[in-house]
Structure formats: structure tokens, C-alpha cells
Amino acid sequence: MYDVAVIGAGVIGCAIARELTRYTGSVVVVEKGEDVCTGTSKANSAIVHGGFDAENGTMKAKMNVLGNRMMTRISEELDVPFRRNGAFVLCFQEEDRPALETLYERGVKNGLTDLSIVSGDEARKMEPNLSENVVAALWCPSSGIVCPFELTLGFAENAAKNGAEFRFLSGVTGVARGEDGFTLETESGEIRAKAVVNAAGVYADRIHDLLLPHDYTVTARRGEYCLCDKTVGGLVDRTIFQLPTKLGKGVLVTPTVHGNLLLGPTAEDTDDKEYTATTAFGLADLQKRAALSVKSLPTRQVITSFSGLRAHTDVDDFILREAAPGFFEAAGIESPGLTSAPVIGEMMAEKIAAALGLSKRADFDPIRKGVPHIYSLPEEERRAYIEKDPLYGSIVCRCETVSEGEIRDAIRRTPGATTLDGVKRRTRAGMGRCQAGFCSPRVMEILSRELGLPLSGIRKNTPASVLVYGKTK
Amino acid sequence: MKREIVIIGGGPAGLAAALAAKEAGAKDVLILERDVRLGGILNQCIHNGFGLHTFKEELTGPEYAARFEEKVMETDAEVWLSTMVLSLSKDRVITAVSREKGLVTIEAGAVILAMGCRERSRGALNIPGFRPAGIYSAGTAQRLVNMEGQMPGHEVVILGSGDIGLIMARRMTLEGAKVKVVAELQPYSGGLKRNIVQCLDDYGIPLKLSHTVTEIRGKDRVTGVVISEVDDRLQPIPGTEEYYSCDTLLLSVGLIPENELSTGAGVELSRATNGPTVNERLMTSVPGVFACGNVLHVHDLVDYVSEEAAAAGRAAAEYIANGQPERSGGAEIPIAVGGGVRYTVPSAVDPAHMPELLTVRFRVGNIYKNVYTSVYFDGERVLHRKKQVMAPGEMEQVVLKRADLLGKNVGKITVTTEED
Numbered sequence: 050m051y052d053v054a055v056i057g058a059g060v061i062g063c064a065i066a067r068e069l070t071r072y073t074g075s076v077v078v079v080e081k082g083e084d085v086c087t088g089t090s091k092a093n094s095a096i097v098h099g100g101f102d103a104e105n106g107t108m109k110a111k112m113n114v115l116g117n118r119m120m121t122r123i124s125e126e127l128d129v130p131f132r133r134n135g136a137f138v139l140c141f142q143e144e145d146r147p148a149l150e151t152l153y154e155r156g157v158k159n160g161l162t163d164l165s166i167v168s169g170d171e172a173r174k175m176e177p178n179l180s181e182n183v184v185a186a187l188w189c190p191s192s193g194i195v196c197p198f199e200l201t202l203g204f205a206e207n208a209a210k211n212g213a214e215f216r217f218l219s220g221v222t223g224v225a226r227g228e229d230g231f232t233l234e235t236e237s238g239e240i241r242a243k244a245v246v247n248a249a250g251v252y253a254d255r256i257h258d259l260l261l262p263h264d265y266t267v268t269a270r271r272g273e274y275c276l277c278d279k280t281v282g283g284l285v286d287r288t289i290f291q292l293p294t295k296l297g298k299g300v301l302v303t304p305t306v307h308g309n310l311l312l313g314p315t316a317e318d319t320d321d322k323e324y325t326a327t328t329a330f331g332l333a334d335l336q337k338r339a340a341l342s343v344k345s346l347p348t349r350q351v352i353t354s355f356s357g358l359r360a361h362t363d364v365d366d367f368i369l370r371e372a373a374p375g376f377f378e379a380a381g382i383e384s385p386g387l388t389s390a391p392v393i394g395e396m397m398a399e400k401i402a403a404a405l406g407l408s409k410r411a412d413f414d415p416i417r418k419g420v421p422h423i424y425s426l427p428e429e430e431r432r433a434y435i436e437k438d439p440l441y442g443s444i445v446c447r448c449e450t451v452s453e454g455e456i457r458d459a460i461r462r463t464p465g466a467t468t469l470d471g472v473k474r475r476t477r478a479g480m481g482r483c484q485a486g487f488c489s490p491r492v493m494e495i496l497s498r499e500l501g502l503p504l505s506g507i508r509k510n511t512p513a514s515v516l517v518y519g520k521t522k
Numbered sequence: 523m524k525r526e527i528v529i530i531g532g533g534p535a536g537l538a539a540a541l542a543a544k545e546a547g548a549k550d551v552l553i554l555e556r557d558v559r560l561g562g563i564l565n566q567c568i569h570n571g572f573g574l575h576t577f578k579e580e581l582t583g584p585e586y587a588a589r590f591e592e593k594v595m596e597t598d599a600e601v602w603l604s605t606m607v608l609s610l611s612k613d614r615v616i617t618a619v620s621r622e623k624g625l626v627t628i629e630a631g632a633v634i635l636a637m638g639c640r641e642r643s644r645g646a647l648n649i650p651g652f653r654p655a656g657i658y659s660a661g662t663a664q665r666l667v668n669m670e671g672q673m674p675g676h677e678v679v680i681l682g683s684g685d686i687g688l689i690m691a692r693r694m695t696l697e698g699a700k701v702k703v704v705a706e707l708q709p710y711s712g713g714l715k716r717n718i719v720q721c722l723d724d725y726g727i728p729l730k731l732s733h734t735v736t737e738i739r740g741k742d743r744v745t746g747v748v749i750s751e752v753d754d755r756l757q758p759i760p761g762t763e764e765y766y767s768c769d770t771l772l773l774s775v776g777l778i779p780e781n782e783l784s785t786g787a788g789v790e791l792s793r794a795t796n797g798p799t800v801n802e803r804l805m806t807s808v809p810g811v812f813a814c815g816n817v818l819h820v821h822d823l824v825d826y827v828s829e830e831a832a833a834a835g836r837a838a839a840e841y842i843a844n845g846q847p848e849r850s851g852g853a854e855i856p857i858a859v860g861g862g863v864r865y866t867v868p869s870a871v872d873p874a875h876m877p878e879l880l881t882v883r884f885r886v887g888n889i890y891k892n893v894y895t896s897v898y899f900d901g902e903r904v905l906h907r908k909k910q911v912m913a914p915g916e917m918e919q920v921v922l923k924r925a926d927l928l929g930k931n932v933g934k935i936t937v938t939t940e941e942d
Contacts, residue, residue, distance in 0.1 A: 276645075490666055509655035515742075
């Protein structure tokens with residue numbers, strides 16, 4: 050019997066688990082995927098929003114502003130790449146200026162003190178590649194960019210370090226209340242816990258309905274993205290949003306924290322909670338709309354495209370509550386969910402600890418060190434790593450300069466990488482311009498050696514994502 | 523550490539460059555190779571057809587590489603394997619790393635870029651759909667089959683008719699896989715004619731020109747693809763969609779010279795080749811930095827890589843020996859292109875430094891039948907040669923004679939195709 054079972058190992062589930070390990074009591078994270086960060090958390094805009102976008106008085110607004118402020122500390126504790134690069138919201142027509150002012154006022158009411166409205170020329174002075182059609186822009190210096198994989202992994206690994214357990218490939222098929230707690234039926238057997246947290250992303254409504262009467266519906270809102278090569282990562286330094294107009298919400302153009310350029314997302318509701326395909330229309334549409342923001346969009350430098358599913362609810366706000374005694378929910382966590390994750394984790398853990406009467410532990414260790422990215426370190430540190438362990442001198446991924454040592458480390462961590470995508474999210478091997486063309490056979494070999502599996506047992510991600518079928522004739 | 527000639531890459535280009543540099547009298551030659559063995563991509567090319575020009579016999583890729591490797595090993599050229607070059611500066615300072623040597627900084631007297639190329643990936647094509655396992659570039663699949671002995675799939679669709687894709691159509695068939703179709707976006711194949719005959723026709727594999735993959739299905743592993751016909755602007759034509767069930771999609775949709783190190787050193791690249799712009803000595807815009815092989819422009823035949831790389835090796839040896847002038851700037855005659863010619867390598871010639879006979883290689887951008895290749899020195903036509911077929915997939919060449927250019931005060935050379 051665990052004290053708490055968290056359903057979902059996305060950024061929200063992992064943040065809650067990590068914050069719960071500050072308290073006495075045992076924690077298990079139950080995940081249907083093969084790894085942490087396999088759903089919405091792995092495919093989003095990777096923005097730490099300023100907090101001007103959410104409607105006044107909503108949970109989204111409150112969590113956004115608090116989460117943004119916490120991100121500096123969290124990124125330091127968990128060794129997560131994060132940069133406050135600032136954001137512009139572009140206004141292209143004088144007639145839309147009132148909408149820009151509304152956004153400004155909303156931000157001020159949400160508690161932001163750093164907002165200002167600048168002229169098109171002032172914006173272009175800071176961002177020379179902005180379109181000449183920009184007439185004004187909202188400037189938010191506290192907006193930032195973060196690595197969503199590392200943020201999720203940071204929470205997860207730190208939770209594990211402080212005693213949380215992880216159960217993968219354990220989709221929850223039943224939730225039943227007993228006398229002393231809950232029994233979760235999962236694809237890998239039963240799990241019992243005194244309290245349950247529903248952080249199941251786009252599946253949160255289904256988990257809810259396993260225990261309680263239907264109350265809200267989560268609609269997967271698909272967003273398609275294009276990622277461009279690092280050679281054009283410097284097109285803009287800030288995150289560039291477009292003011293929502295009657296023509297649509299607009300798409301962003303932003304550098305990523307690793308120096309690529311990201312374009313997107315589209316927004317399209319789908320009934321299928323697994324429909325993460327891109328579409329010809331979506332990719333063309335997002336490029337067309339992103340092109341409005343800048344003088345020249347480097348569409349020839351696209352290295353990959355992907356789509357993610359936001360967990361949009363008919364409630365249209367975050368659902369953060371104890372839905373029934375001992376059954377907690379963090380549902381409908383769409384944008385600004387990534388930004389809000391630190392504070393949602395903290396707040397939910399407090400609620401749960403109070404309900405279970407858990408007290409703070411003295412031995413909680415808030416520090417997590419990520420897999421060292423040797424080749425972004427200063428030369429002396431890099432040299433020291435290689436001298437200590439020559440495997441750091443053996444380069445496997447040429448595009449992102451990732452060594453065999455880093456890949457081995459990523460596999461040996463807890464929770465460690467067990468798949469190509471798991472290695473990719475932890476080390477960036479395969480994330481570069483050749484998109485794993487060169488390194489995937491070598492990463493497969495390292496996984497095979499470390500996990501003691503034949504190559505035919507190595508997967509891209511899910512158990513059905515077979516890479517090779519065994520020996521040739 | 524100071525070294526005279528450092529060659530980045532130990533594939534066919536690097537090997538031929540090293541050998542020629544030694545034969546030209548270079549004292550100190552060092553090859554830096556990132557793989558565990560020399561030979562580069564030839565190691566996974568176990569089919570034959572290599573060396574027809576160089577050795578007048580048909581060798582496999584590894585055999586061809588071995589011929590050069592043995593000769594290099596007879597010299598005192600030094601080879602560092604499993605060594606990755608991290609950076610090159612415009613002053614020819616190389617930072618490299620390996621398990622054995624750790625981080626090393628090398629000041630090179632001359633550098634020969636011989637890093638080869640990489641395959642264009644699915645992402646660069648913007649093919650919509652899921653991102654399942656089972657999508658491989660043809661070269662990755664070739665490595666899995668020929669080096670690791672692993673089957674990447676059983677039912678295969680190939681997008682792109684580049685040579686590696688064609689070779690893999692045959693290879694997968696021989697391993698018992700069913701290759702259902704090869705789709706090619708262009709109205710012509712990007713591969714060699716002989717490969718279409720020997721790898722597709724002989725096995726009854728259909729080649730669909732002016733077709734592309736418009737959707738990838740399967741969330742975990744590929745379950746099928748949709749192929750559509752494209753119009754003359756290469757846009758898919760609605761209503762022509764055809765579904766093919768398959769577990770594997772191989773991509774052979776183009777090769778990109780790997781010039782990240784070159785651009786880091788400030789080497790100027792050609793927009794047509796994505797490789798460095800070079801002069802008659804294959805010197806790039808950075809003095810003392812030479813380029814050859816697929817990093818310079820993508821070749822079809824390794825024989826031409828070896829030939830070109832040997833020229834780069836000799837030029838580097840001469841540069842070290844004589845303290846050759848930097849690029850001669852004003853004395854270089856630019857080579858312009860016309861008609862269907864997309865580019866030439868080299869793109870400039872200084873008659874004072876060119877060999878007696880200089881091979882200028884080029885590609886055309888479309889299929890041309892019964893047209894002439896012409897060379898002009900300013901307004902004067904000095905070469906006019908008819909060819910039955912010229913295709914983008916087959917590299918062409920003309921030879922310039924030093925005697926024709928030296929002291930003639932030619933302002934511009936033009937390589938072009940003409941109807942008559």
C-alpha cells in the first residue's frame with residue numbers, strides 16, 4: 050500500500066511526485082507509456098509564459114504567474130536548461146492596437162509589473178528580423194524558454210532520488226475505492242494507495258470516469274510544429290507571438306533553449322487522443338502564418354515536424370482539486386501548463402499531504418544533476434570529464450556532439466532511458482540535423498549492450514515500435 | 523601539436539588525398555577518421571561496380587577501399603581512428619577528440635576537407651503523418667543490413683530514386699523483403715541508369731516517376747504509406763492517392779555535403795553544391811584549406827572521388843612545399859555556367875597554377891537529349907560536343923588545357939549546354 054499513486058508521468062505528474070517526496074509517505078507514479086514525458090509534455094512550445102494571456106481570476110492566470118517566478122529556482126535545483134529570453138506579442142494593424150492594450154491590462158491585473166507596449170520600430174531595433182508590418186508590440190521580458198524534456202526528467206529523477214517509484218507500461222484500467230484507500234487496476238497489475246492523483250493529461254477525463262460520474266471532457270487539441278536547424282536558431286532571440294485577431298490565434302516563432310528555431314502551433318480539436326500525426330495542411334498553414342512575423346522565414350532549414358495534443362477541457366481552466374475524498378485531480382493542463390508545473394506540483398502536494406496528515410521530511414534533497422552535456426561545457430571541464438572517463442571522448446551523435454559516455458549515463462539513470470527516444474530526450478542524440486540517420490544504429494547497439502537485449506529487442510518508443518526484426522539471411 | 527597536412531575524413535576521398543600527398547613528396551600526413559576503420563561509407567557498399575575506371579575491374583566497396591588503404595599503409599602517413607573533429611578555425615587549428623587521445627589541438631599547415639556527405643532526412647521533406655519506427659534513410663538501412671546483419675523490415679516502399687535507394691531495393695529483395703514500389707518526385711530518376719536496370723528492372727520493382735509519399739500511417743511502426751502523383755510544380759494531385767501497406771519506408775531523397783566544420787572555419791559554400799567553392803587547386807576560400815569528394819560536391823562514382831581527391835592531395839603537398847601563394851584573386855578566371863549546367867567544380871581557374879590538363883566536373887539540372895556541351899573562353903567557343911542524354915543523376919566533365927589559357931588573357935570561361 051502506497052500513500053500516494055500519481056497517474057501520469059508527464060511534467061505535471063512528475064512535478065507533483067517530486068513535491069510529494071518532500072513529505073513522509075510513499076509515492077508511486079503510474080504511467081501507461083514506456084518512459085516519462087511521452088505525451089503532451091514532449092511536444093509543445095517549450096515556453097515559460099509571462100502570464101498576460103490567461104483571463105483574470107482564472108487558475109491558469111494564477112498558476113502561470115507563480116510558476117514563471119518559480120522557474121529560476123526550479124531550473125537551478127533540477128539542472129534544467131532555462132533562459133528568460135523575453136517575448137513580444139506582435140500587432141500588425143493599427144485597428145488591432147486596442148486588443149494589444151487589453152492584453153497589457155490583463156497582464157497587469159494578473160500581477161505582472163514588467164510589461165510595456167513598444168512601437169514597431171522599437172521592437173525591430175531589438176529584433177532586427179521582425180516584419181516591417183509590425184506596428185506595435187507587447188514586450189514581456191520575464192517570458193522564457195525551457196527544455197520540456199529536461200524539466201520533466203528533472204522532476205522525475207529528483208522524485209526517484211527521494212524515494213518515489215515509477216511503474217511504466219501500466220495504463221490504468223480501473224479505479225476502485227476500498228476501506229483504507231484505492232485499488233488501481235493497471236496493465237501491469239494492481240496498485241494500492243491511500244490517495245490517488247489524476248494527472249493523466251488528455252486521458253484525465255477517462256480516469257475520472259473510472260471512479261466518479263462524468264464531469265468534464267478533455268478534448269485533444271492538436272498543435273503542429275516545425276523545428277529548424279541551429280544555423281537559423283538566431284533568427285530571433287525572443288519568443289515572437291502574434292496578437293490573436295479575428296483571423297486566428299496566431300503562431301509563434303521562437304528560439305529553443307538548445308538553439309534551434311521552433312514554429313507553431315496550429316490548433317485543431319480531435320476526437321482521437323492518440324492522433325499525433327502532422328498534416329500537409331497544418332504544416333503549410335503554420336509556415337504561412339509564422340512567415341508573417343519575420344522578414345524571411347527559413348522554411349528550407351526545417352529538420353523535423355511534429356504534433357502534440359493539448360489537454361483542453363470544456364471547463365476552459367485548470368482543474369486542480371480533490372474531486373472526491375482522497376482522489377485528487379490536476380486536469381485540463383493545457384498552456385500555460387509547462388510554466389505552471391512547478392507551482393501545481395507544490396500546491397497539489399500540500400493539499401495531498403494535508404489530507405493524509407503527512408509531515409515534511411528533513412532529508413529531502415532538492416538537487417538533481419542532469420546527464421552532463423560534455424560538449425557544451427568549457428574546455429577545461431570537458432577535458433576533465435574525458436580524462437576521468439574516455440567514453441566521453443567517443444562521439445556517437447555527430448550533429449549534437451553527444452558521446453557514448455553520456456548515452457550510457459542516460460540509460461543507467463533512474464528512471465533511465467530504455468528506448469531510442471528515451472536516449473534522445475535525455476542526451477539530444479538523434480535530435481540534430483541528420484535526425485538520427487548516423488547515430489541510431491550505434492545508439493541501438495549501446496542500448497542493447499546496457500540493457501542486455503538483442504537489437505531486435507530495442508524499440509524506438511512503445512513496445513510495438515520495433516526497429517529491426519532480427520538477423521538477415 | 524603542429525602537423526603539415528591534416529586530412530579530415532578517412533573515406534575514399536581522404537585515402538586518395540593522403541596517398542597522392544605522400545607520392546607528391548609530403549613529409550607529414552595525418553588522417554583523422556571518426557569511425558573505427560578507414561574506408562568510410564564504402565565499408566557498407568558490399569555490392570560491386572566500384573573501380574571500373576581506376577582499376578579496370580569491378581570491385582565491391584570494401585575491396586575498393588582496401589586497395590587504397592593498403593597503399594596508404596605502405597607510406598608513413600599516420601591515421602587516427604575513432605577521432606572526431608569538433609572544430610576547425612580559419613587559421614587551420616583543429617580540435618579533435620577520441621577515447622585514446624582525449625581532446626587534442628592540432629595546428630595544421632594545410633587541411634584537406636574529406637568529410638563526405640549525409641542523407642537528407644524525412645524532416646527536411648515535411649512528409650505529413652505519424653512518426654513511427656520503420657522510417658530509415660537508405661544508407662542507415664544499408665548499414666543495418668550490411669554491417670549489423672539486421673533486417674530493418676519486410677515490406678518496403680522506397681521514396682526517392684537516388685543510387686543508395688536503388689541499391690537498397692535490390693539488397694532488401696535479396697534478403698527476402700518485398701519491395702513494393704520506388705516513388706520519385708521528379709519526372710526522372712536521380713540515380714545512375716545502370717542501377718535502375720540492375721536493381722529495379724531485373725527484379726520487377728516498379729519505379730513511379732512524378733510520385734511522392736503524401737502520408738505516413740502507423741503510430742508505433744509504419745503500417746503503410748500513401749503515394750500521390752505530382753504535377754509539374756511537384757505538388758501532389760488530389761485524387762491520385764494510392765495506399766501501400768508496408769512496414770518500412772526507406773528514403774533516398776538526396777545527399778547533403780557535411781560542411782558544418784567548413785562553415786565554422788569561414789569557408790565559403792556554393793548554393794548549388796552545398797560544398798565549398800574551390801579553385802583549380804581545389805583550395806577553398808580559406809587559404810591552405812582544400813576540399814575533395816562528397817564534401818565538395820556529391821559524386822556518383824567513387825573513381826571520380828579518388829581522382830579529385832588525388833588532385834587535392836597533390837595541391838596540399840605543393841602548398842606546404844613551396845609556400846604556394848594564397849588564392850590568387852585577380853589572376854583567377856571565373857567559370858560561369860549557362861544552359862542546363864547547374865554548377866562546375868572548380869568554379870575558378872588560375873592558369874599559372876593549374877595542371878596541364880584540368881578536369882572540370884559539372885551537373886545538369888534536367889534531362890537533356892541530343893544537346894551539345896560547349897565551353898567558351900569569353901566569346902570564343904573552344905569546345906562543342908554532342909551527347910545523346912545528359913541527366914541530373916550523372917556527373918559530366920570537360921577538360922581544360924593549361925596551354926589554351928596561359929597568357930591568353932581570358933576574362934571568363936563559360937560551361938554551357940546548347941541545342942546546336
